[in-house]
Amino acid sequence: MLDTFVIPLLQIAVLVNALLVTVTFLVLMERKVMGWAQARLGPMRVGPYGILQAIVDPIKLILKEDITPANADRFVFTLAPIMSLVPALVVFSVIPFGPEQPYYIADINVGLLFIISVTSIGVYGIILGGWSSNSKYPLLASLRASAQLISYEIAVVMTLVSVVLTAGTLNMIGIVEAQREAGLWFAFVQPVACVLVFIGGLAETNRLPFDLPEAETELTGGFHTEYSGMRFSLFFLAEYANIIVISAIVALMFFGGWMRPFPNVEALAFLDLIPGWVWFCGKIFFFLYLFVWIRATFPRYRYDQLMAIGWKVLIPIAIGNLVLTGIAKVVL
Amino acid sequence: MEAFVFYLLATLILGLGIMVITARSAVHSVLFLVLNFLLVAILYVTLSAQFVAVIQVLVYAGGIVVLYLFVVMLVSLKKAPELRSDSRRVARTGLLLAGAVLAELIAIVWYTSANGSAPPAQAASDFPPRLAGDAMLNTERLGWVLYTEYLIPFEVASMLLLVAMIGAIVLAKKNL
Amino acid sequence: MLEITPLHYSVLSAALFMIGVIGVLVRRNIIIIFMSIELILNAVNINLVALSDQLQNLIGQVFVVFVIAVAAAEAAVGLGIIIAFYRNKETVNIDEMSLMRW
Numbered sequence: 334m335l336d337t338f339v340i341p342l343l344q345i346a347v348l349v350n351a352l353l354v355t356v357t358f359l360v361l362m363e364r365k366v367m368g369w370a371q372a373r374l375g376p377m378r379v380g381p382y383g384i385l386q387a388i389v390d391p392i393k394l395i396l397k398e399d400i401t402p403a404n405a406d407r408f409v410f411t412l413a414p415i416m417s418l419v420p421a422l423v424v425f426s427v428i429p430f431g432p433e434q435p436y437y438i439a440d441i442n443v444g445l446l447f448i449i450s451v452t453s454i455g456v457y458g459i460i461l462g463g464w465s466s467n468s469k470y471p472l473l474a475s476l477r478a479s480a481q482l483i484s485y486e487i488a489v490v491m492t493l494v495s496v497v498l499t500a501g502t503l504n505m506i507g508i509v510e511a512q513r514e515a516g517l518w519f520a521f522v523q524p525v526a527c528v529l530v531f532i533g534g535l536a537e538t539n540r541l542p543f544d545l546p547e548a549e550t551e552l553t554g555g556f557h558t559e560y561s562g563m564r565f566s567l568f569f570l571a572e573y574a575n576i577i578v579i580s581a582i583v584a585l586m587f588f589g590g591w592m593r594p595f596p597n598v599e600a601l602a603f604l605d606l607i608p609g610w611v612w613f614c615g616k617i618f619f620f621l622y623l624f625v626w627i628r629a630t631f632p633r634y635r636y637d638q639l640m641a642i643g644w645k646v647l648i649p650i651a652i653g654n655l656v657l658t659g660i661a662k663v664v665l
Numbered sequence: 666m667e668a669f670v671f672y673l674l675a676t677l678i679l680g681l682g683i684m685v686i687t688a689r690s691a692v693h694s695v696l697f698l699v700l701n702f703l704l705v706a707i708l709y710v711t712l713s714a715q716f717v718a719v720i721q722v723l724v725y726a727g728g729i730v731v732l733y734l735f736v737v738m739l740v741s742l743k744k745a746p747e748l749r750s751d752s753r754r755v756a757r758t759g760l761l762l763a764g765a766v767l768a769e770l771i772a773i774v775w776y777t778s779a780n781g782s783a784p785p786a787q788a789a790s791d792f793p794p795r796l797a798g799d800a801m802l803n804t805e806r807l808g809w810v811l812y813t814e815y816l817i818p819f820e821v822a823s824m825l826l827l828v829a830m831i832g833a834i835v836l837a838k839k840n841l
Numbered sequence: 842m843l844e845i846t847p848l849h850y851s852v853l854s855a856a857l858f859m860i861g862v863i864g865v866l867v868r869r870n871i872i873i874i875f876m877s878i879e880l881i882l883n884a885v886n887i888n889l890v891a892l893s894d895q896l897q898n899l900i901g902q903v904f905v906v907f908v909i910a911v912a913a914a915e916a917a918v919g920l921g922i923i924i925a926f927y928r929n930k931e932t933v934n935i936d937e938m939s940l941m942r943w
Contacts (some may be wrong), residue, residue, distance in 0.1 A: 409692065442802050446719040453727025457699065458732055464692060476738070479731060486727075503804060675853045682857050682880055686864030691872055698876050705883055712894040717905050721886075724909050729879070729916045736920045737872055740927050759866030766862055770855040778848055786862045803902075810899050811906065822910040829914030836921035839928075 344438045348425055356573040361387040363625045370629035384544035391566065399562030402466055409465035414560070414567035417458020420451045421574035428581050428609040429506050431591045437506070444505040445497060448582065449490055452537070456482045458571065459546065459556050466559035475556040478546030481639060482537055488647035489533035492526045495651075495658040496586050499523060509590040516597040520587040525654050527587040529647060533619075536643065538572060540624055542631040544641055580620035581613075588616050670711060678704050691737045695730060704727045716804040850891030858884035873934045875919055881914050 352537045359385070361376065368375025376383035401410055428446045429437035441447060456479050463475020497503055500511035512519055536543040547555035557568045584590060591609030596603050608643055634642070681701040688694040702725045709718035811819055857880060887941025893901025897923045927933060 383830070406690070406692070409696065412696070441715070443715050443719050443804055445830070446723065450723035450727055453701075453723060454703075456727070456731060457696075457734070459729070460691070461696070464738055476735075479735070481730060484729075500754075594758070595679050668845055671849060675849075675886060677859065678853070682860040685880060686860060686868060686873065686877055691870060694873055694876055698879065701880070702883065703930055708887065709890050712890050714890045714893065714902050714905075717886075717890060717902050720906065720909060723874060724913060725879075725883075728914055732916055733872065733876060736923055739924065740872065740933050747885040756867045759863060762866055767855075767859045770859070774848065774851055774855060806899055807902055807906070810903055811910055815903055818907060822907055825914050826910060829917045833917040833921035836918070836925045 336652075341438055344435070345426070348438070349422060352422065352425065352574060352577065353570065355577065356570055357387040357391055359573050359576070359621060360390060362621070363628075366622065366625040367629050370626070394566040394569075395563060397562040399564060400559075402468065402559045404467045405559065406465040406467070409461050413458050413462035413465060414571070415458075416461065416563045417455050418567045418571040418574065420455040421571045421578060423451050424448050424578050424643065425581075427505060428578075428585065429509070429590065430613050432506055432509070432609070435603045436610055437564055438593075440504070440506055442504050445493060445503045445586075447509070448505075448578075449486075449493065452575070452578065453486060455571065455575065458568070462560065462568065463556035466556075468559050469593055470553045471556045474546050477636065478539060478556055481539075481545065481643070482541065484640065484643040485533045485536040485543075485647070488643060488651045489537065491648065491651035492529045492533065493527050493586070495655045496523055496530075498655070498658045498662055505585055505590075508586055509592065512589050513592060513596050518587060518589045518594075523587070523654070523658070525650065527583070529651055529654070530587070531579075531583055533624075533647065534583065535624070535627065536639070538575045538579055538624075539570075540576065541628040542634050544633060545636055545639060576621065576624055577617065580617045580624070583620055584613060584616035590616075667711070671708075674696070674704055674708050674711070678708070695734045695737055699726050699730050702730065708732070714803065716807050847891050849894045850887060854884045854888040854891070856884075857881075857887065869934050869936055871923055871935045871938070874935065875916070875923075878915070879912060882908055 335336060362387070363374040365383070376386040379385040379389050401407060424447075426438045427441055427447050429440065431437070459482070460475050461480045463471040463473075463478070467471070496508070496519060500508040502508060502511065508519075535541075539546045547557075557565055560568060582585065589596065591613040593601065593604040593607070593612055678701055681697045681704065684697040685694050685701060688697060702721060706718040706721040706726070709721060711717075861877045861879075861881035861884060864880065865874050868874055868877065886908055889901040889904050889908070892899075893899060893905075923933060926938065930937065932938075
């Protein structure tokens with residue numbers, strides 16, 4: 334009873350709350366970093382250096398009126414944000430923050446496949462949200478978004494397969510342990526795959542330079558134009574939770590998860606004083622920062638350019654990488 | 666516990682199946698279909714077929730049904746097709762035929778459970794070829810079988826997918 | 842009642858199969874007919890996986906993989922046909938799809 338229900342529920346409660354708090358502060362971090370990148374200060378009014386902005390924003394969103402458009406499909410309109418948030422949260426059940434029990438919720442032997450398949454459910458939220466609003470721009474945006482997500486998903490999955498080939502397992506803990514055995518982070522073994530997964534991750538989470546589904550200058554805001562209040566914030570949460578998921582996947586699969594840098598070098602053993610989950614969170618935050626940095630740096634692609642990059646560049650590179658990995662695996 | 670999970674899942678799967686074919690709007694149908702597939706995937710997990718369960722979610726729920734949703738949204742109709750024809754007559758004939766098939770299926774199930782006992786559980790050891798004994802996991806074993814014993818069907822399936830892909834492009838593109 | 846035998850799974854599979862058949866026969870919207878066919882394929886898959894578990898034999902699961910591949914191919918081509926047809930005739934009612942050429 335204690336092991337099957339109480340402890341997992343406690344873990345889930347801690348994880349979900351930590352995640353939601355992280356998301357609120359992630360928004361603040363994004364605004365601050367964007368501000369610094371553009372030589373301004375970012376939010377400064379609420380609390381010292383605007384730190385309390387992270388608490389004020391959610392309160393504002395919750396208190397706002399929740400409007401349903403007159404001709405919207407009410408059932409689907411309410412379901413869509415839920416369908417986009419739930420997969421993003423479910424993924425965290427198999428992401429390990431450390432090698433032993435209290436640091437992961439479930440250790441399943443098809444962990445990576447589980448992550449890929451559950452994140453692929455998230456596209457429904459976007460399609461249905463755009464359709465049920467019964468409005469032109471959201472519909473166009475959702476068609477764009479789903480085409481983009483599906484195209485880039487192919488590239489990302491094929492790239493991840495080459496990493497699985499290197500590690501020889503689909504288990505997330507197993508992949509990290511394989512990096513310990515190899516003595517190298519997979520970022521150095523599979524540099525192409527690492528870059529590809531990160532680019533694909535940018536596209537899958539609708540971030541700049543691939544944020545066409547939310548291009549406010551073309552689509553008046555994207556698939557969630559008609560949403561407001563709590564239902565809008567669910568979409569918002571889902572997007573940021575997905576960014577954290579991608580960062581966590583990159584950190585786990587290419588940057589050694591909870592392991593310190595150079596896990597086999599004895600001279601650096603003093604770094605083990607820092608617990609593993611802190612390393613892992615630190616790596617996640619580095620990639621979160623990278624997401625914001627890229628947003629501040631790059632302009633948005635045109636839609637045809639986006640599709641051309643997905644299908645004509647990323648997927649061929651992914652296939653080539655997979656074939657090379659296979660050959661290397663057989664030869665070595 | 667096992668029985669409870671099975672009955673719960675079975676009820677939900679059948680209920681959602683009925684909702685798929687009775688829903689007024691095609692988008693609602695697609696939605697119920699997704700939920701149905703997700704529940705079937707959970708059923709596979711209870712049958713210790715983890716790989717198939719994940720593939721079910723990835724390919725069916727994440728791929729095929731998204732395609733359906735796309736087509737439903739592209740083919741947005743002003744009037745539901747049912748309204749244009751004599752649906753009552755069609756429904757009656759359909760239900761009659763379906764009832765006949767159901768009777769047949771029940772007869773088969775009843776006959777087999779009455780006459781032949783279930784075939785004995787085969788020893789796990791003679792299949793698949795022993796790679797690492799019983800420690801092999803579901804995914805590994807499936808991969809092993811798929812790439813040794815079923816290699817040619819597997820390649821045929823990949824050819825089928827290639828042909829389907831080319832066919833879909835030819836059909837959907839206005840002018841090549 | 843409390844022990845779940847393969848018969849239970851067969852009955853579930855048969856019932857889901859029937860729901861699919863009824864959908865194919867009763868509905869006129871070709872997209873919903875396609876979805877009913879997916880339900881039928883799923884019913885078959887449930888049976889295969891249940892028997893694979895019962896016999897401790899992986900062939901059932903191998904077949905499920907092939908069924909899913911065929912379903913994907915069928916969906917791609919079938920929906921392509923629907924789009925091509927809709928472009929010409931502006932309908933998805935199968936009663937109006939009686940012409941072999943136009």
